[in-house]
Amino acid sequence: MDLEIELRLLTETAQGREDAFAKLYERTNRRLYAVALNLLRQPDRAEEAVQEAYVRIWYNAGEYHQERGSVLTWMSSIVRYRCLDMLRSRKLREDKQDEFEGDESLPETEQTNLLDDLVLKEDAPQLGACMQTLDEGEQHAIHLAYFRGLTHSEITEQLGSPLGSVKSWIRRGLQRLKRCLES
Template sequence: MSPLHNLSEETLILLLKKKNQQAFSYLYDNYADSLYGVVCRIVTSAEHAEEVIQDVFVKIWKHVDLFDVEKGRLYTWMINIARNAALDYRKSKGVRNELKNQPLSNIVNREEEQDRSQNERNAQADFIGFKNILDKLKPECRVLIEMAYYEGYTQQEIAQQLDIPLGTIKTRTKAAFLQLKTLLKDYR
């Protein structure tokens, strides 16, 4: 971790607004890998992920003037830009539709058999240092985070696809967050 990683968000925003090479270097050195990690989980081919992450940086760079400290955290804002750009890309390439057209049984099965994530994991072998913390969650929780966060399904869609009541989806998502919180503590 860089020695300057503790720069407060206010200082970082000031730095970014300078729009010079130091600002870019700082942004890249400290955040590129995390943001790329998010993109790679959504756009699973390295070639396409590289394309998306470039757009992400251009967007952050362009729009940092619009970022409102009152409305939230800068890091979260950047992560959301990365996530949305990657999801848009995924949608444009029809990845989502392919999945939708799979027979229902396949989708339901993946909860137990994790076949889809196995496929994705093979694809993700291209990436350096790929770690999947979510694997350590209970499968029925993991699938909810993956579908919502990395695949962009709404909770209604998830409920339909997995044939589980919406209320259960909400409770399980909450449980997933609690598990994740404990897991992340071990990594601190």
């Protein structure tokens, strides 16, 4: 039922209905903020990312395709991409300053459930089952790339594995996830 309501609200948003967009915001902002906060780890930056994401959602609501996933999944990916852009931008600035090397890095590999970061409850069961079919290297690499926002090089450092292996794990893992989710 929630999925139908969110789909209706997004469809109306695509038609320029501000009241529908306001309702969509009310229904989804806490979950999207949780996604941003998980990636950025700073409340003010998370709020900024979510605000910018909602601007994109407003302007791109007509580009949503139901066959590619739920409304919330689509919106979360917009938030996630915005967060990753912010992280990359900050990393580039830090690299140019070259003063603080490694201060913002994540702790070494944490013993956490790879799906703890999922906020999208309607997608979690199927994605969780599909993630469990992956090899351990694929699981870790995908988790670090998509749920923690690390680059291939950062994943290489975190896992202590060669860059080619990390890229292969991500590519193969995503292919296997796609096949699993489509079945």
